[in-house]
Amino acid sequence: MGKNHKDISMAVIRRLPKYHRYLKDLLDKEVYRISSKELSAMMGFTASQIRQDLNNFGGFGQQGYGYNVEELYGEIQKILGLMASYNTVIVGSGNLGQAIANYTNFQKYGFKLMALFDTNPKLIGMKIRDVPVFDIDELQGFIDEKQVDIGIICTPKEFAQDIADKLVKSGVSAIWNFAPIDLKVPEDIIIENVHLSDSLFILSYLLNNQE
């Protein structure tokens, strides 16, 4: 038996999307069984790390057999909450907001984009992949009516805290924030920041500090 999900460390959880991705690739290639050594060679984690990580999720590994890819993939999907479905909205319908709206893969994992919002009259009334762009003034009523779970912030950083406050007040449970600012939200609101420039600057550091 695996651990209670609440007892699994965040460090392990942060590695799960990578397992999920590799296991999905294996299933697509019709590979149904894999050893921790083979997974290790593919993923760049040590075999012992993989065994430790996956031991959190019950008896999917068997001595001499390896892992049942399908079962493990299913369990990781469950733990990541990817069996559920979520209503989402994007606030800020510029370059990034539209790029996210146009990326159809999120929908496959249950993230349904219900609407985009903006202040720019040129964007309001448009549709991005059949999803309407509404005036920001309609945000609260819309979230309330459609039971939106996740707000995605793609506005310039100056407006991001105000948008976060509005999203929280309207009743979203989680915020996916792309603005380069650390937002303050109540403790019961889940927030995940994607600071693309942080990642780019690490790349720059590594580029400039090569052996």
Ligand SMILES: NC(=O)c1ccc[n+]([C@@H]2O[C@H](COP(=O)([O-])OP(=O)(O)OC[C@H]3O[C@@H](n4cnc5c(N)ncnc54)[C@H](O)[C@@H]3O)[C@@H](O)[C@H]2O)c1
């Ligand atoms: N585009 C990228 O690749 C990228 C990369 C890293 C970070 N970001 C961050 O993502 C955010 C969006 O970037 P972008 O390139 O899409 O900018 P953008 O200027 O193309 O789009 C921002 C949109 O937000 C709208 N907006 C402004 N104030 C608003 C408000 N109060 N309510 C609703 N909408 C409002 C604007 O009208 C505009 O359409 C920025 O914070 C940026 O720093 C973007």
